[in-house]
Amino acid sequence: MAKVLMKGNEAVGKAAIEAGCRFFFGYPITPQSEVPEYLSEELPKVGGTFVQAESELAAINMVYGAAAAGARVLTSSSSPGLALKQEGIGYITNADLPAVVINMMRGGPGLGTIQPGQADYHMCVKGGSNGDYHNIVLAPASVQEAVDMVMDAFDLADFYRTPVIILSDGLIGQMMEPVEFNYSPKKDLPSKDAWALKGKGKGEKHMIVNLNMDAEDCENHNIALQKKYDEIEANEQDWEEYCMDDAEYAFVSYGTSARIVKSSVDTLRAAGYKVGLIRPKTLYPFPVKAFKRENIKKYLDVEMSMGQMADDVKLACNDVNKVAFYGRTGGIILTPEEVVEFGKSVMGGDK
Amino acid sequence: MSVVYEKSKGLTDVKLHYCPGCAHGIVHKLLAECLEEMSETENAIACVPVGCAVMANKYFNFDAIQCAHGRAPATATGIKRVDPSKIVITYQGDGDLASIGTCEIVHAAARGEKITTIFINNGIYGMTGGQMAPTTLPGMKATTAKHGRDVKVQGNPIRVSEMLATLDGPVYIERVSVTTPGQVAQAKKAIMKALKVQKEGLGFGFVEVVSSCPTNWGLTAVKAMEYVKEKMIPYYPLGVFKDLTGEGK
């Protein structure tokens, strides 16, 4: 398929359709409103259904229903809207149902700003609803990668029967890049016939349950969830390495921040610094395998937040003192120059 | 000898956890009987609430999903939109539907979702232990309104059927009760009609059942039914509030 120039928010919508998603339930919020706008027009053309819900709460609970009925289903929002969706995300997770949720992050907390941010890491990666759980979280750094990750997300969701969150931001949502759409399932996907609500027909009735009256049942369900997470952590870690072969220092950054850091790495390399970049593509599971390195003197965590992923970097390298942090937040986009200055301050001034 | 009444096959053999005399059991079997008589138990999906009926999925002998508090109409929307050939029912109490889920029921009704909602109104939070509900009568005692609901302080009850009847979306809205065998028969007719409205693709059907809560009202089951007749029904009058089927009542 030839490349086409598309805005990020529209490209993720098209990616969902290409991946076979025919149901979208959402609510407008800047800077992701082009996702519902695009899908309201395009889904009906392929026999799909678009519903503008009355709230994010309603939207995510519509997703719960559609997922329970066995459909590939998508919702999208931005930070305060994702906060509202946490209730339903917890229910969908607890019920072992697949769904894809896109978060085009903006600055927070509260209403925050409408400019791009990365301060929802904790909410999305650590489980923003109640209880012990995780969702698979994918962090694209380009429109093409957002497209590819949306397609992968549907497969991962169906394979593991869990919500998958695309954690992107308003910058990637709003910018235009050339993209192509090549969907083919990467996994052997299980049938949904054993559990989906389709009416019992001549068989046994299906129940999607969320309440355990017996604490022991609830604990056992949590143990089963944890086994799923163990499997996900073993099999799904993904990251990109840039200039890491001889690196003595490593930036760690994801999504939009990582794009900026990459150019800062080039500048610092040109100035003689042995520095590279580890870019997590999966935030859950966090790519701890990328941090088993004896030769790295310091990890330089850079985010558009006050330092949330930094906690996971400290755990992954197993050394709190090895991690330095720099970030801008509240909708401020980092400049390559300030990242270079941060790098120099950690690595020992001008060469 | 011929059997003239037996337990509906739309129900499982699981014993209900409800308190003695709780009308949930009556309405459960009415729904089950209607689906059985329509030959739709194989095609039905129930969206059960948070509240006393949270485990109704165990009692219904058809597919079911436990929904988040108040969100059953949204979850039902998702299910119905995926496969419009299914009969999708929400079964909700007054805290669920008329308090935390007011937004969801109003908008599902306004969109004219082709689902059927059964709304159990007994004016109290049963499962959590008798707290004031949005439908608690003025002066009625609750554990969070120990001296009786004072409308100057706690506001006024909501008459949901009348409110939804102002919308253009719903096709059929009726309020019934189950205090006598005659009322039970009328309630069944209403539920049947609401299900048929869905099956025929006409739109949203809503049946409010003015019900009892013997335990939290501190009454016997029989006295609780008398309370419904004497106190609840005068405030929540029975009848058809909307009917676009052309059948009249």
Add this chain to the structure above:
Amino acid sequence: MAKGKVTIDENYCKGCELCVSVCPKKVLKLSETRINEAGYNPAEVVNDDCIACTSCARMCPDSAITVEKID
């Protein structure tokens, strides 16, 4: 007047008395001697006056009652 027979699945009965309250022929009352497995005094048939009207069964929240008509 039709004749009927009421059968109560005793272990489903919670002794709420709704059936007793609606029976036009006073066929039912709660047992004063027996206790079912859940600890309730179940309803029991006390005479042969049943007319198979099914009022008791329709009111029973626990679907514990079957009514037969004697042809």
